[in-house]
Amino acid sequence: MSTQTIPKRPVVVSGPSGTGKSTLLKRLFAAHPDTFGFSVSHTTRMPRPGEKDGINYHFVTREHMVKAIANHEFIESAEFSGNMYGTSIKAVKDVMDNSKICILDIDMQGVKSVKQTDLNARFVFIAPPSPEALEERLRKRGTETEESIQLRLQTARDELDYAAVTGNHDKIIINDVLEDAYRQLEDYIFCKDAASALSS
Numbered sequence: 001m002s003t004q005t006i007p008k009r010p011v012v013v014s015g016p017s018g019t020g021k022s023t024l025l026k027r028l029f030a031a032h033p034d035t036f037g038f039s040v041s042h043t044t045r046m047p048r049p050g051e052k053d054g055i056n057y058h059f060v061t062r063e064h065m066v067k068a069i070a071n072h073e074f075i076e077s078a079e080f081s082g083n084m085y086g087t088s089i090k091a092v093k094d095v096m097d098n099s100k101i102c103i104l105d106i107d108m109q110g111v112k113s114v115k116q117t118d119l120n121a122r123f124v125f126i127a128p129p130s131p132e133a134l135e136e137r138l139r140k141r142g143t144e145t146e147e148s149i150q151l152r153l154q155t156a157r158d159e160l161d162y163a164a165v166t167g168n169h170d171k172i173i174i175n176d177v178l179e180d181a182y183r184q185l186e187d188y189i190f191c192k193d194a195a196s197a198l199s200s
């Protein structure tokens, strides 16, 4: 690795479900174990035995979370089985303060939301080689029902339309051959390609 300073700007990685984000990120984290940090999410659910506040989650009341969301303190939030979960802007800043690059694997709404903040993030979109390949990956993964696959493919169309607009992302990587896509991601994050040199 060169001595060039790597920007600590958060990197937002988005793309349709099944396009390979988790696969690429898992590899990135394994290859660079000390470079990246994760933002600690908030939740209104009770801590499970052994879970620590501020480590596993920021455990907060529903009242606190509702107020903070109304106050635009959150990038994204959602409700699952009666509990609220979300990522706050401060949680991302905490990662930066710790001299780590925060990677945010979020959806299109999350991307738009990050753009409204002062996080000065870089935006990477992971695209499938084709809609057919995306469908095949979702089916092969074997984690979704037919209904869920259809929903994901429908959402993918909107995400691809959004990504087709110049300027919405700083870097678009087509995840066809995994090895090639991984190299492009790594090069972009570590500023070894032209696009990142311009945007950092």
Ligand SMILES: Nc1ncnc2c1ncn2[C@@H]1O[C@H](COP(=O)(O)OP(=O)(O)OP(=O)(O)O)[C@@H](O)[C@H]1O
Residues within 6 Å of the ligand: 015, 016, 017, 018, 019, 020, 021, 022, 023, 024, 137, 138, 140, 141, 175, 176, 177, 178, 179, 181
């Ligand atoms: N370049 C590739 N070629 C073929 N298959 C791939 C490639 N990249 C990932 N896959 C496979 O595609 C499937 C979907 O990948 P993955 O789970 O990483 O997607 P994701 O974008 O993280 O999805 P989600 O948003 O739903 O979490 C996995 O089974 C993975 O092994």
